[in-house]
Amino acid sequence: MSLRKALIYMAMVVVAFLFVAPLWWAILSSFRPNDAIFRDLFPFTPNALLPEPFSLDAYVAIFQRGFGSIIANTLLVAGLTTALGLVVNALAGYAFALFEFPGKSAVLGVVVVSFMLPFEAIAMPLYSVVSQLGWIDHVAALVVPSVANGLAVFLFYQFFREVPKDYYEAARLEGAGWLRILWSVYVPLSLPTCISAGLMLFIFQWEAFLWPLLAMPAQQFKVIQVGMAAFQDQYTTAWNQLFGAAVITALIPMLLLIPLQRYYVQGLAGSGIKG
Amino acid sequence: MSGLNLKALRKAFGPTEIISGVDLEIADGELIVFVGPSGCGKSTLLRLIAGLESVSAGEILIGGRDVTRVDPARRGVAMVFQSYALFPHMTVRQNMGFGMRVNRVPKAEAAERLQKAAALLQLTELLDRKPAQLSGGQRQRVAIGRAIVRDPQVFLFDEPLSNLDAELRVQMRAELAALHARLGATMIYVTHDQVEAMTLADRIVVLRAGRVEQVGAPLHLYDDPDNLFVAGFLGSPRMNFLTAEVQPDGQLRPLGLDVDLPSPIAGLRPGRRVVIGCRPEHVEIGDGPLAATVKTVEQLGNSTFVHADCAGTPIAAELQERWGTRADAALRLALPTEKTQLFDAETGLRIRQ
Structure with a gap:
């Protein structure tokens, strides 16, 4: 050498x-x-x-301090958001890709801009909307605003636009309605996109800190990022517990991502997909 | 099974009219081929019949029933797409059975129809494969199978053979002809390939710029075209055209040449511009009034195409024997009067006796 x-x-x-x-x-x-x-x-x-x-004292202590229920809370919020988000965003992407309607490109433009806005910019207006709906300190406040996601809509739109229109027309001639075509033809073809969009929605929720802090002031229902901050008190920091919580927090999305990463990359890079 | 009527059918995309008033009557069990150059509207016409495009004006009747505004799935048509449009994630069985599943056909009946169609198209062995595991010809057959199980009144084919290689095309063409004979169904077939049109059709509809130029049996169109476009579109190499002027004595003088040719039609007004049309197989080489120079000679084995230049006008001749002459040789050509056709140089319409 x-x-x-x-x-x-x-x-x-x-x-x-x-x-x-x-x-x-x-x-x-x-x-x-x-x-x-x-x-x-x-x-x-x-x-x-x-x-x-x-x-292993740190891990024992974390779970004694209720970190288990915090993980469960976060899984619930992220899981609900992912499930609802896939339905809503796929439907929106499908509409943009296949239907012609007045103002389509303007609305699509708004969707694109929406995911370029930093969350901090809309946090206060969103807070006032959610508070008028009476959702403060309610799980709905965490889930509902995150379901519709501009980036996920755009991902689905991009993918569905590339699917040859012949599939749509062939299925229509066979008597399938548009919802049936979405479910039987487009969704099976777009599994990588579904996985990418799903992971993205999951991770957004998993990483959320500012919004759960604002929307859940009573701190009865804590999610993971907020829960982690609680390991730092005013005078002392339980460093080993904080690191333990961080390891668990990082581990769960990684466990999801590792088996699915092939699809994730394929979906995000998937505009050149052949039907 | 039923026939199909198109009445004053029009289709415009914005200000652009794609189909400009098509009237057509297709009999029950007929195989009709729409043929024409790219952009002539043949695929649009097919999509109007399928219901995949909305009609701007006019009527579509299938089996006497007005289906102009009827949903595509309820028109009794089945379509085979150029791309086949087989769902890639479904097996052959699922692809062929998709429509029956959507329409909740009872399972036993669906299975029976599927087996029958699969047997007819020799697909039984392939039912559990996915489209990616099939050859082009097999995919084509699956697409046809998907149409057959629906038992439609009218089959629509949109350039179904254009993605296949030359050998497979010939084979599939024969299979399609056999299938039509066996099913006796009404079929509409779109192609830009005149060989497909000539070999498959009961009648050919020649389209240009959204209008029907002529409708008729293949050989009728070939032998007796109504206008320059149809005459030039069917046949390869295409019909030879020489623009000429009618002389006071009724003879025809090709422009740029100093010879007069006898006219197949008497009584033309002197000074009128006409186009003389003569198919390559009728051009005689050897002794004739037209002097020409050989440009290229194509030896096909069973015949020979001689492409010559006659005072700037290209003339092709087809010979049934082999012919050794090379480029630049001088030739004399004759266009037998009884085999030539005349067209008006301005309108392009056939001049008949």
Whole structure:
């Protein structure tokens, strides 16, 4: 191996270390007692990168503090949003792709703009709408505003537009109505798009912090990002528990994403799909 | 099974008229071929009949029933698409049975119809395959099978063979002809391929720019075209055309040439411009009044096409023997008077006795 190659490999190892080290350290820290977390960092010893001393106290404590129900809450909100969102957004994308109606391109333009707006920009108007509906501190406040998603509509629209129109017409001649055609022909063809859109809706909800904080002031029903913040008190931080919660929070979407990532990539990159 | 009537059918997309008043009567059990160049409206006409496009004016009657505003599924038509439009995620069985499932045909009856159609088209072995696992010809047969199980009054075919290679086309053409004979169904077939039109049709409808140019049996159109367009569209190489002027003695003088040809029609007004039409197989080489230069010679084995230039006008001749002459050779050509047809140079219409 030439010196040049060796240097390149060294550089790559350093870069990889810089990326992985914080993650690795966070995962390790969740397996340590709280008082041992910073022990080997200042001054730094290699022990800092080993789970030493090993302890599961953090995880036990997290679940004792009710993190299990927080996960269940979040799964409920994200699952409901995903299920409803797939139906609503697929229907909207289908309408844009197949039907001609007055003002179609203007409405589609609004849909596209809607997913470019940062959430913070609409948080306060949305709050006043939700509060007038009497949904504050109600699960509906978390689910309903997130169901219709411009990006998901656009994904479906893009995919359905590429499906040869002959399929639609052939099915129509066979006597199928438009809803039946969507269900029997378009949805089976668009499984990668459904999976992409579904994962996207799920992750949006999984990562939501600001909105659940605003819409659920009573904190009776907590979702995961809000729940995680509770590990930081005014005077103390339970670092090992915080890291443990972060590991679990990252793990659940990853478990979903890993088996489905093939479809996810295919769906997001899928405008060139052949029928 | 029933016939079909089109009455003053019109279709416009915005200001552009695609179909400009088509009247047509198709008898029960007839195989009609719509033929014409790209953009002539033949596919649009088929889609109007199917109900996939709405009619701007006029009427469509199937079996005497006015279906102009009837939903496509209730018109009693089945269509085979150029792309076949087989649902890729369904097996052959599911594809063929889709319509029956949608219309809640009882399972036993649906299975029987499906088996019958599959047997007719030799698809029984392929019923559990998906379209991607089939060859082009097999997909074509599945698309036809999907139409057959619906037991329609009228079959519509939109350029069904254009995605197949040459050999398969010939084979499928024969299969389609056999199928028509067996089913005795009314079929409308759209193509731009005149060989398909000539070989399959009971009658051909030649379309141009949304109008019917002529309707008739294939050989009738070939032998007795009503106008320059039909004369030039059917036949390959196409009919030779020489623009000529009627002389005071009634003879025809091709423009740019210093010879007079006898006219097949007497009593034409001197000075009138006409077009002389003569099919390549009727052109005689050897001794004749027209001097020409050979451009290319195409040897097809069983016949020879000679493409020559006659004072700037291309003339093709078809010979039944092999012919060794090379390019640039000088030739004398004759157009036998009894085999030539005359057309008005301005309107393009046939001049008849």
